[in-house]
Amino acid sequence: MSGRRDFIKKTGLITGASMVLGSDKLFADAREASAGKGRLKLSFKPYTLNLRHAFNLSTSSRTTTPVVLTEINYNGIVGYGEASMPPYLGESHETVLKFLSKVDLSGFDDPFEMENILNYVDAIEDGNRAAKASVDIALHDLVGKIIKQPWYRIWGYDPSKTPDTSYTIGIDTPEVIRQKVKEADPYKILKVKLGRDTDKQMIETIREITDKPICVDVNQGWKDRQHALDMAHWLHEKGVVFLEQPMPKEQVDDNAWVTERSPIPTMGDEAVQRLDDVLKAYKVYSGINIKLMKCTGMREAHEMLTLGRALGMKIMIGCMTETSCAISAAAQLAPMTDWADLDGALLISNDVFKGTTVVDGKVTLNTLPGIGAVKI
Amino acid sequence: MSGRRDFIKKTGLITGASMVLGSDKLFADAREASAGKGRLKLSFKPYTLNLRHAFNLSTSSRTTTPVVLTEINYNGIVGYGEASMPPYLGESHETVLKFLSKVDLSGFDDPFEMENILNYVDAIEDGNRAAKASVDIALHDLVGKIIKQPWYRIWGYDPSKTPDTSYTIGIDTPEVIRQKVKEADPYKILKVKLGRDTDKQMIETIREITDKPICVDVNQGWKDRQHALDMAHWLHEKGVVFLEQPMPKEQVDDNAWVTERSPIPTMGDEAVQRLDDVLKAYKVYSGINIKLMKCTGMREAHEMLTLGRALGMKIMIGCMTETSCAISAAAQLAPMTDWADLDGALLISNDVFKGTTVVDGKVTLNTLPGIGAVKI
Numbered sequence: 001m002s003g004r005r006d007f008i009k010k011t012g013l014i015t016g017a018s019m020v021l022g023s024d025k026l027f028a029d030a031r032e033a034s035a036g037k038g039r040l041k042l043s044f045k046p047y048t049l050n051l052r053h054a055f056n057l058s059t060s061s062r063t064t065t066p067v068v069l070t071e072i073n074y075n076g077i078v079g080y081g082e083a084s085m086p087p088y089l090g091e092s093h094e095t096v097l098k099f100l101s102k103v104d105l106s107g108f109d110d111p112f113e114m115e116n117i118l119n120y121v122d123a124i125e126d127g128n129r130a131a132k133a134s135v136d137i138a139l140h141d142l143v144g145k146i147i148k149q150p151w152y153r154i155w156g157y158d159p160s161k162t163p164d165t166s167y168t169i170g171i172d173t174p175e176v177i178r179q180k181v182k183e184a185d186p187y188k189i190l191k192v193k194l195g196r197d198t199d200k201q202m203i204e205t206i207r208e209i210t211d212k213p214i215c216v217d218v219n220q221g222w223k224d225r226q227h228a229l230d231m232a233h234w235l236h237e238k239g240v241v242f243l244e245q246p247m248p249k250e251q252v253d254d255n256a257w258v259t260e261r262s263p264i265p266t267m268g269d270e271a272v273q274r275l276d277d278v279l280k281a282y283k284v285y286s287g288i289n290i291k292l293m294k295c296t297g298m299r300e301a302h303e304m305l306t307l308g309r310a311l312g313m314k315i316m317i318g319c320m321t322e323t324s325c326a327i328s329a330a331a332q333l334a335p336m337t338d339w340a341d342l343d344g345a346l347l348i349s350n351d352v353f354k355g356t357t358v359v360d361g362k363v364t365l366n367t368l369p370g371i372g373a374v375k376i
Numbered sequence: 377m378s379g380r381r382d383f384i385k386k387t388g389l390i391t392g393a394s395m396v397l398g399s400d401k402l403f404a405d406a407r408e409a410s411a412g413k414g415r416l417k418l419s420f421k422p423y424t425l426n427l428r429h430a431f432n433l434s435t436s437s438r439t440t441t442p443v444v445l446t447e448i449n450y451n452g453i454v455g456y457g458e459a460s461m462p463p464y465l466g467e468s469h470e471t472v473l474k475f476l477s478k479v480d481l482s483g484f485d486d487p488f489e490m491e492n493i494l495n496y497v498d499a500i501e502d503g504n505r506a507a508k509a510s511v512d513i514a515l516h517d518l519v520g521k522i523i524k525q526p527w528y529r530i531w532g533y534d535p536s537k538t539p540d541t542s543y544t545i546g547i548d549t550p551e552v553i554r555q556k557v558k559e560a561d562p563y564k565i566l567k568v569k570l571g572r573d574t575d576k577q578m579i580e581t582i583r584e585i586t587d588k589p590i591c592v593d594v595n596q597g598w599k600d601r602q603h604a605l606d607m608a609h610w611l612h613e614k615g616v617v618f619l620e621q622p623m624p625k626e627q628v629d630d631n632a633w634v635t636e637r638s639p640i641p642t643m644g645d646e647a648v649q650r651l652d653d654v655l656k657a658y659k660v661y662s663g664i665n666i667k668l669m670k671c672t673g674m675r676e677a678h679e680m681l682t683l684g685r686a687l688g689m690k691i692m693i694g695c696m697t698e699t700s701c702a703i704s705a706a707a708q709l710a711p712m713t714d715w716a717d718l719d720g721a722l723l724i725s726n727d728v729f730k731g732t733t734v735v736d737g738k739v740t741l742n743t744l745p746g747i748g749a750v751k752i
Contacts, residue, residue: 112525114532115712147523147530149488154523154530156490156675275686299532306682310651336491 038075040105040117040142042135044068046093049084049321049348053170053180062087065321068096068131069352072138074111079142080353080373081329083134084293084320084344091130099124099131111142118299129273129296130320136297137329137371144370150332151372152365155302157335162363165340166191166215168347171198174205181209188361189241190214191341195221199231203238215339217244220270225254232262242314242339244289245269256284265314275300278307287314287338292330293322298371305336319344328355328373334363352376414451416481416493416518418511420444422469425460425697425724429546429556438463441697444472444507445728448514450487455518456729456749457705459510460669460696460720467506475500475507487518494675505649505672506696512673513705513747520746526708527748528741531678533711538739541716542567542591544723547574550581557585564737565617566590567717571597575607579614591715593620596646601630608638618690618715620665621645632660641690651676654683663690663714668706669698674747681712695720704731704749710739728752 049065070081085091102124108117121135144151152159167184168191169177184190190210192202195218206214216235222228228246235243242265247254249271259266265286272281272288274295281288288308290301301317308315315337317330322344334340340363345351355373357364366372425441446457461467478500484493497511520527528535543560544567545553560566566586568578571594582590592611598604604622611619618641623630625647635642641662648657648664650671657664664684666677677693684691691713693706698720710716716739721727731749733740742748 112529112532113534116534118532143532147525149523153488156488156494156519158489158492279687303682303686306679307686310679310683311655 038109038111040108040111040139041073042070042100042103042105042138043073044070044097044100044134046097047323047352049323050350051321052347052349053172053176065348066093067323068093068100068134069323069325070100070134070138072105072111072135072142074142074146077142077145079111079138079140079145079370080325080375081134081136081138081141082323082326083130084322084326085130086320089130089293089320091128095128096131096134099128100134103135111139111146114139114143114299118297122296130293132296133292133326134297136299137292137326140298140329141370141373148369150365150367150369151298151329152332152335155332155336157332159335159365161335162331162365163334163337163340164188164361165342165358165363167343168193168217168341169202169206171196171202174201177202177205178209181206184212186358186361187343188212189339191343192216194218194231200234203235203240207238211239214238214240215242215244215341216240217269218246220245220248222247223251225251225257228254228258229261232258232264232266236263240264242267242287242316244316245271252284259283259285262286267314267316269318272304275303275307278304278311278313282311282313285313287316289316289318289341290333290337291318291320292326293320298329298332301330301333305333309336314338316341318342321345321347323348323351324353324355325371325373328353329371331356331363331365332371334365414485416484416487416515417449418446418476418479418481418514419449420446420473420476420510422473423699423728425699426726427697428723428725429548429552441724442469443699444469444476444510445699445701446476446510446514448481448487448511448518450518450522453518453521455487455514455516455521455746456701456751457510457512457514457517458699458702459506460698460702461506462696465506465669465696467504471504472507472510475504476510479511487515487522490515490519490675494673498672506669508672509668509702510673512675513668513702516674516705517746517749524745526741526743526745527674527705528708528711531708531712533708535711535741537711538707538741539710539713539716540564540737541718541734541739543719544569544593544717545578545582547572547578550577553578553581554585557582560588562734562737563719564588565715567719568592570594570607576610579611579616583614587615590614590616591618591620591717592616593645594622596621596624598623599627601627601633604630604634605637608634608640608642612639616640618643618663618692620692621647628660635659635661638662643690643692645694648680651679651683654680654687654689658687658689661689663692665692665694665717666709666713667694667696668702669696674705674708677706677709681709685712690714692717694718697721697723699724699727700729700731701747701749704729705747707732707739707741708747710741 068083166189167187244267268281268285269289316339318341324345327345353373444459542565543563620643644657644661645665692715694717700721703721729749
């Protein structure tokens with residue numbers, strides 16, 4: 001087992017890919033594999049991600065993130081999924097394991113009935129969005145593997161059109177910030193967390209070192225709309241390209257007021273969880289930040305993307321701290337987004353998947369089927 | 377050739393299906409078939425559909441419909457498409473053949489890049505929506521055949537959830553109407569074209585024979601909003617379930633006024649051509665009638681469906697007079713619609729495809745890959 005793991009580690013992703021494809025050869029073809037009397041079997045286990053740096057938001061700080069890793073097995077084909085539960089979103093190992101223990105997929109014998117399956121999962125209980133995403137992602141991985149295509153191809157997207165991904169720099173001391181900017185060397189865009197009294201100092205510290213474009217995420221940290229607008233103008237002059245969730249989501253009119261006047265686009269994040277929220281965000285923010293863990297997974301994320309684009313809104317695909325499993329799943333949508341913030345797996349030291357990588361600062365999709373991730 | 381055709385005719389759809397699958401066996405698997413150095417080759421030919429009955433709308437009458445049949449060949453796999461050009465939409469054999477002659481797919485070597493390919497086709501020239509749909513449908517058929525799945529499965533829909541389809545009864549004499557109602561025996565919903573001075577007589581003639589639910593399509597025929605609302609109330613009492621395009625699409629405020637007060641849902645048809653029109657139709661109509669020939673094909677239709685549902689609108693999938701090629705393509709979306717009006721192929725006497733059928737008045741999807749149609 002460890003010999004095999006070492007072999008895969010040395011030979012890397014390509015070998016992983018051929019192993020997946022090779023095993024698929026056992027299953028005659030998509031039709032036979034999917035038309036039979038198979039049963040969908042869900043399994044899951046808790047795991048804890050270790051963060052390379054303590055992660056400071058405007059309201060919390062932490063060094064680990066709990067996740068749950070899922071698998072759906074169908075006729076021997078296995079789809080992988082993941083739930084990531086940063087504590088401020090209210091889910092935990094306990095809630096996710098409890099929710100997943102209620103998910104009974106034995107009533108379904110066709111993984112292609114994604115609408116039915118995911119509606120069933122969604123109806124089990126309110127909330128539990130990361131838990132639901134872990135089923136959705138595993139199901140997408142499974143279906144993609146059955147039809148032997150990655151989802152960006154099933155959706156008809158051009159993999160070369162992925163945007164540059166940003167590298168997140170939390171609220172910290174100037175020393176740590178300088179160190180992080182160095183670590184971000186391969187990235188062409190930096191993402192900075194603001195919303196404390198050190199905002200201008202953070203940006204000025206970064207600007208002493210680099211002229212790279214910066215995205216700013218305030219995480220609802222500003223309470224006064226005039227201050228938010230003044231900052232938007234100041235940040236615009238400093239080469240900031242957008243402003244995420246400038247004010248508390250409940251201050252709808254204030255966010256809309258800032259959006260109307262801001263020289264740079266505003267993006268709704270905390271205000272935009274699921275599909276229903278996209279229309280509510282229209283004209284309140286210039287765009288939306290879609291995250292699988294907020295919206296119950298790839299299926300609803302794809303719908304939010306379609307809706308947001310139809311409304312003429314900017315689209316960003318974001319993440320939590322996650323393994324390369326959930327990151328690779330989110331990356332499937334990246335070709336149709338304006339910005340990607342998919343550094344979640346790069347912020348952890350104990351990833352258990354290989355998948356979408358960042359090459360020269362750009363989200364780089366591979367040709368693996370499904371979500372494009374293999375276990376390491 | 378004619379022997380083979382007779383054989384297929386006698387043995388029907390199932391044999392057609394196995395032949396398609398059998399020929400796919402020649403191509404190792406989806407990956408190999410799609411990753412190679414193939415080229416997309418588009419071919420097309422004009423054809424004229426003969427209508428079983430002269431088709432009377434509020435503004436025109438005719439006995440034939442011009443169509444263009446398309447094929448996209450990729451490594452020997454052939455996808456079928458179709459443009460249907462009822463004259464009131466402005467396209468013709470001439471315009472479609474002219475447009476298609478400008479479509480050069482030789483620059484694309486991967487049919488999965490549907491977003492790029494269809495954006496290219498859409499950008500060639502404004503309008504030409506049926507011509508564009510004929511490329512879109514053939515491309516979807518091709519990609520579905522490569523991955524060996526029908527599109528309703530790729531989209532994750534449940535084929536058992538298709539709605540009853542309606543049978544269209546044009547504006548005609550009481551005698552012809554009685555005859556058509558008899559022909560509509562297998563259908564559980566009738567669709568009636570109103571918008572002349574015989575409106576009440578039409579409905580009353582039908583109600584002498586049957587109590588089946590009726591959908592009413594006015595095709596912009598009413599000009600006065602109070603008359604439209606009075607009719608909505610009268611029709612509601614007569615068991616009419618919805619009212620399509622009651623007034624001219626330009627009378628936006630009048631249509632919205634009727635929608636707000638109508639006891640039955642209103643559906644935008646002429647007012648809703650493409651994706652951009654869905655948001656404009658929000659709160660002007662209760663729902664939208666999606667047709668492939670209006671919206672450039674399956675990809676945009678799927679987006680309109682997603683958007684319309686997200687806006688809480690009713691969804692209807694409609695058609696022109698078309699062969700079973702375009703009807704089968706449209707039917708792939710049917711499981712997610714509230715109503716289907718997919719009788720287009722049943723109104724013609726010289727269909728050249730077998731595909732989606734109507735069984736006991738319900739759109740019945742088959743398991744053929746792609747759009748689910750085979751040549752006869």
